[in-house]
Amino acid sequence: MENESRVVIEAVTPEIDGGRFPIKRTVGEAVVVEADIFADGHDALAGVLRHRREDVPEWTEVPLVHIGNDRWRAAFTVGDIGRFHYTLVAWIDRFASWAQDLAKRVGAGQDVAVNVMIGAGLVEAAARRAGGVDAARLAAYADALRAGGPDAIRVALSDELARLVARHAGRADAAAYGNDLVVVVDRDRARFSAWYEFFPRSCAAEPGRHGTFADCEARLPYVAGMGFDVLYVPPIHPIGRTHRKGKNNADVAGPDDPGSPWAIGAVEGGHTAVHPQLGTLEDFQRLIGSARRHGMEIALDLAFQCSPDHPYVTEHPEWFRRRPDGTIQYAENPPKKYQDIYPLDFETRDWRALWDELCRVVRFWIDQGVRIFRVDNPHTKPFGFWQWLIGEIKREHPDVLFLCEAFTRPKIMYRLAKIGFIQSYTYFAWRNTRYELTDYFTELTQTVVREFYRPHLWPNTPDILTAYLQDGGRPAFAVRLVLAATLGANYGIYGPAFELCENRSAAPGAPPPASEEYLNSEKYEIKHWDLDRPGNLRGLITRVNRIRRDNPALWSDRSLWFHGTDNDALLCYSKQTADRANVIVVVVNLDPHRPQAGWTGLDLGRLGLASDQPYEMHDLLSGARHGWRGASNYVALNPETAPAHIFRIEREARHA
């Protein structure tokens, strides 16, 4: 028998799995909180959204506003990186209940003398709660009510009195929402970034030589010049010799084959060492500094696995699983075998030491200046490990970002984001049709998923050369570039393969993933790319990245909205800033083989346009300007010349 508050607070959004996981925001973004709040009877309610930085004990309060059907809303803006908490409190507003009743009685011409006395009592109670000058003012109001007459009614229903009493609301019977909710706030780059991946060893100026960090520095102007702000490099550690893979994933390496960078560890060291042919740790630090001067950050690969030559294998044999014949269990996905890689055994009895060591590895690279990690295959390690590791690191360094490279089942991908990954690879590479793209990106950006999952869009990776790119050639690369860069505020390409439209498969026509391997994959050999190869996409990429930087609408995914077209080969979508000062409309011809034309079916309400309003569409790719009117406008796109429009709706024309 417990007499709880009469007020109910439920159906709070945003909230992930009953408050078990934090939501995500970046600095300056709003957290718009809503809840169903109600009580028995007909009393007026009031409430507040409470929020605070995790390290600040005091709550800041924002009044909740009723938006209809017992739904209430308030918002706060997260001002800096770190963890913030938010929750809700609501109570019966006895003064407002009384005032709204009084107004009805007065309207009905009833004698309200006794009712005004009840109000006087409520005001006196507020006076007792208030201190100082407010107490005196409230006492004076109470006296005015007790004096009665028409003047008392005027006072009773005055806004000043309502505001004054509200400031000292009685919360004795308040309901506090049971969940203390958390928002993890990251820096801007978590929300908006353009990544470029290259293999440092392929950066030498002349063919045949192993590239170095110094060569990477020389390549920075090229990458920064295209407009990228994150340079991601595959593992830079010593590469094992035992069972090293040869060209095209051959079981036996030739004497000069460099091996896969993901076969980490050799006599020269493991996860905190640098591959000698790339240079020294100092060279790497210099690369970080040099990148910074080009407006770029280096993202390092975290691949927690070992070559048979990794120092861990001898120093910590207990971290590997042994087979009954005494050999160490190498990586497998039966019937496939990866003899050049030993997985770490996260179920080892010595798991505490293993976890600590891996955390030490991350701290080591943070100490070198790295603040972004691209995590290789996290879905093959326990969720609990990542939740702990990311939690530890973010507590010490809330500016560190982790990109989750898991291409696995949907619920596992989402779980990894919930437990802490800041950004996540997506299925974008394999979503090609209008239905697929609309369905998937609506799920990512317009459902609860957007509260915890930050999509990172890659049209290709060293492992993923899709059938669409193999089949569609240069126009396909252009289409996928525009889609990645405008559907996703975060996107990246694996270059120079991408901008050179490299699309020869190691196993054409085979089922994926075999067919998605590059012929002469850079994973197993040093490449010398001709960056000026005819037909390269450097100009388009530069232009698209410039458009991204110039248009705040493209800095976030939350406003993504799909519009209709009468041709399934034409995909149309928009992004906009909250104030609609910047509205981008993209139309893409998804067919890399044929020109396609058709009519748009724009959701004008979404774009803030009236149905008969003329407006100007400025194609930021071609520079052309088109006069449009209403929802239905003609579009024709030739994949060979212009596979997409990236329109900005010109503010001036919109008001014309």
Next chain:
Amino acid sequence: MENESRVVIEAVTPEIDGGRFPIKRTVGEAVVVEADIFADGHDALAGVLRHRREDVPEWTEVPLVHIGNDRWRAAFTVGDIGRFHYTLVAWIDRFASWAQDLAKRVGAGQDVAVNVMIGAGLVEAAARRAGGVDAARLAAYADALRAGGPDAIRVALSDELARLVARHAGRADAAAYGNDLVVVVDRDRARFSAWYEFFPRSCAAEPGRHGTFADCEARLPYVAGMGFDVLYVPPIHPIGRTHRKGKNNADVAGPDDPGSPWAIGAVEGGHTAVHPQLGTLEDFQRLIGSARRHGMEIALDLAFQCSPDHPYVTEHPEWFRRRPDGTIQYAENPPKKYQDIYPLDFETRDWRALWDELCRVVRFWIDQGVRIFRVDNPHTKPFGFWQWLIGEIKREHPDVLFLCEAFTRPKIMYRLAKIGFIQSYTYFAWRNTRYELTDYFTELTQTVVREFYRPHLWPNTPDILTAYLQDGGRPAFAVRLVLAATLGANYGIYGPAFELCENRSAAPGAPPPASEEYLNSEKYEIKHWDLDRPGNLRGLITRVNRIRRDNPALWSDRSLWFHGTDNDALLCYSKQTADRANVIVVVVNLDPHRPQAGWTGLDLGRLGLASDQPYEMHDLLSGARHGWRGASNYVALNPETAPAHIFRIEREARHA
């Protein structure tokens, strides 16, 4: 740093608000439980649904089955009334993981000698967990594996071994779902019932006399003859004299006016007393027995409010709120005043005593044999009170049912159901168009709402004479009868007003609720109804209730499904048993003024029909049989003669 289970269990259904509230079932119904279950990596998983009666400490387990996309399912049937618990446990199935890998290796022609040894170790571990004969059998299997060779592989992949190991699965690393979920199981009548409401005082055989419980007994054959199984009577307690209401809610009663039965309490007693003019407590007990012999239960009204003459007012003045002038606060909904009713003050400091007393009232009537309560306006009393009261009573008497009479905002109606009400009134009375009915009943029956909210459909009540009935006359009553009785497994009518098509408003054309008051409302006067009035619906009601009893498809709401028609005036829907042995298709002309015709657009898949299959539609209302084929069939309905079809798809024809 905690090394939790690698297995995740989430997105469990059914579950209300993170497990805070129980779901509802009736005896013999299934609880189909689903969850997302997955782990890192590629191991095989296994798990069980656990369930138990609340008073039985041991769990019963049902294996979970993977149904795709990491979703798992299992079910159990609740065998008797009371509270049951259910939850989930899942673990890495190391033997199955090993066996599935081994099969792939064997398929790829690999040497598996070492792998078979690993399996032997897993089987030996199972043998250690097993007792008795299974231990010995497992040990023998392990020996067979250790012997190696082709025979060992055959043994390794055998179903017998898999089953035997599964029986002794190692759950050391199991994940237990965090929520202990509850299902409240009621008797059948909670799910399927036909209610009839009448005023006992209007049951006298001759005009002008106050009806008695004996008169009610004489009326039972009439009510039971129409096929109703619950008889609900407004409050039977002494009625106050102070501020008693006169005819048509007049402020002053005439000397012979009987007053509103909801103005409870007089010098003769309060909530546990019987109005002397109705008879004695013994007479009421006899009515209960007599009703039982007619296959009916009596539902009593629980209206926790008092007339100014109620004994509580003098015995417990602390249970009422006093105004500054010393008077007791009467019920109000400003500017309306209900001076004949004092609300109880649930915020009294003496709330414990008040709650206990109201619980005593319920127990008192349970002791008289009442097992169903229709609760008047629960939304004007605290949620916490009802949660406690219903919990107490159900603990002692799990067969007791409470019907929630709250016509208020949607979230409050749902909350009352979540906290314990067994059945709930709905907005049915005001849902008239095809869109309104489809939208509302889809929400009630095809979303999570169905797990906690049991709709009870009333086309009229003593307070609700809808505009549709006022305007549509007899055909409107027929339409609403068919809708109520087939859309809702639970439905009721307020008679004899309903079957006599009484539809004169006290304030025609006024806005509701004033216009929804009956002219010469039975709430304020004794009525003498001519049960044989021409045009009455007794025959239709009898037929519809007979159809309900004969067709199990109509005993539940969970299978309700709306089908298309090409005429918005025609509403088409179906209900069916799980095995489709009984499939009912209803087509209703929602227009009470004009004949309407059109073509159905049946969802054949839902009905288990092939697109070209002929089948026979047997109209259980008219007796006619129609040969139909495919989704599109012609229907014409005349509101004057036959406003609806209630078809049964004939099993024989379906297989023709």
